[in-house]
Amino acid sequence: MKPKFYILPVIIISQFFCTSLWFAGNAVIDDLVRHFDTDFNILGYLLSFVQFGFIIGTLTFALLTLADRFSPSRIFMICAFLGALCNLSLLIPNITIFNLLTARFGTGFFLAGIYPVGMKIASDYYKDGLGKALGFLVGALVLGTAFPHFINQFYQNQDFKAVIIATSILALVGGISIQVFVPDGPYRKAVPKLQLGVITQLFDILSFRKASFGYFGHMWELYTFWMFIPIMLKTYNSIHHVKIPISLWSFIIIGTGAISCIFGGLISLKIGSKKVAYQSLLISGIFCLASPFLFFLSKDIFLGALCIxxxxxxxxxxxxxxxxxxxxxxxxxxxxxxxxxxxGFAITIASIQLLSFLADHTDNSIWLYPILGLGPAFGLYALRK
Structure with a gap:
């Protein structure tokens, strides 16, 4: 049964709209914490609390098998609404650090009903060519992640509330769109009741375990790299006394990943998902090891290298x-x-906090990024076993 032509575009656009919540707080971090006097790296905590909320949310969803027992489209819509409300709570007058971190935790928790559930919805529609469909879907996640930086570029030195309001509205629209236009897919097989022990059952499957371990290695690098892109750009500006627009180039660099997700999905139709994943992990691992030397390149080559x-x-x-x-x-x-x-997202917290700690205790942060190569090395080993 071939899905209606608009199903995948609606899923993609809704995923893009809703995942814009992810980095909304980070894009306006300077405005949010300007009146806080802290002796720790609040940026690392801000992203880690989103990740921590996502971890608790996904663990709850997995243990209760919610996405397999109930309508994933309805779950997506409800979580989009609640995630938008958590995001809007950043606009509370005289917000405290506790309120700030709690809001980001709540946003992360409800993103657990958006990102993986969006992939579940796609898998219920696309039995063949799933790698291509998920390539478009993760591309939407990438653009959604980068989008707050894009908005902030046009509202710098004005009102940071525009970023929070815009991403919240987008999430509401995305949730409604899924509920209205994307009913449960033809390949969905519902679990009739709660089943405990399914997690160990899944990891007993060798192919599932190898794919998961490869994904875990990939996650050690991904979000820490994304979080540190503005810091890399600021470092380069400081070293070379130039003025690279931080928000604009953070959006461009992160956003280029959407292109590779789409092309990787198309290529997977010919060579398979495993080969695409292996080669991507290998090349990104090489970039991790070579990262300190990127800061000595000319500006254009440096920016191009970060995009690649x-x-x-x-x-x-x-x-x-x-x-x-x-x-x-x-x-x-x-x-x-x-x-x-x-x-995977639990691993990102360890990676983010490690680099944030080391960044606070070193005078030259350019030598930190090879640590990210530990993840690709582990993932490549898992795939080769």
Missing amino acids: WAMFVISDSPQFSTMVAVAAPPELRGTGLTITNCI
Whole structure:
């Protein structure tokens, strides 16, 4: 049964709209924390609390097998609404650090009902060519992640509230669109009741375990790289006494990953998801090791190199998700995608906090980024076993 022509575009656009919540707080971090006097790196905590909320959310969804027991389209809509409300709570007058971190935690929690559930919805419609469909979908995630930086570029020195309001409205529109235009897919197999122990059952499957471990290595690098892009640009500005627009180039660099996700999905139709994931992980790992030397390049080559790195750091993500979805039994596909997301994002917290700690205790941050190469090395080993 061929899905209606508009199904995938609606899923893609809704995913893009809703995942714009992810970095909304980070894009306006300077405005949010200007009146806070802290002796720790609040940027690292701000992103980590989103990740922590996402981890608790995905763990809850996985343990309760929510995406496999109930309508994923309805779950997507409800979480989009609640995530938007958490995002809007950043506009509370005289917000405290506790309120700030709690709001970001709540946003992350409800993103657990958006990102993996969006992939589950796509897998219920596209039995063949899933790598291509998820390539478009993760591309939407990339653009959604980068979009707050794009908005902020046009509102710098004006009202940061525009970023928060705009991303919240987009999330509401995305949630409604899924509910109205994308009913449950023809390949969905619902689990009739709560099933405990499904997580260990999934990891007993060798192909599921290998795909998951590869994904975990990829996640060690991905979000830490994204978070540190503005810091890399500021460092380069400081070293060379130039003025690269931070928000604009953060959007461009992160956003280029959407292109590679789409092309990777198309290429996977010919060579398979595993080869695309392996080559992407290998190249991004090489960039990790070579990263200190990028800061000594000319401005144009430096920016170009970051764009290429950003393309390969994400192009393996939809292919790992495809491998996970294919390896999981159809009735547990949503839970399989959700638990791998849960563990993967738990790993991002360790990576983010490690680099944030080291950045606070070193005078030259350009030598920190090779640590990100530990993730690709582990992922490549897992795929080769």
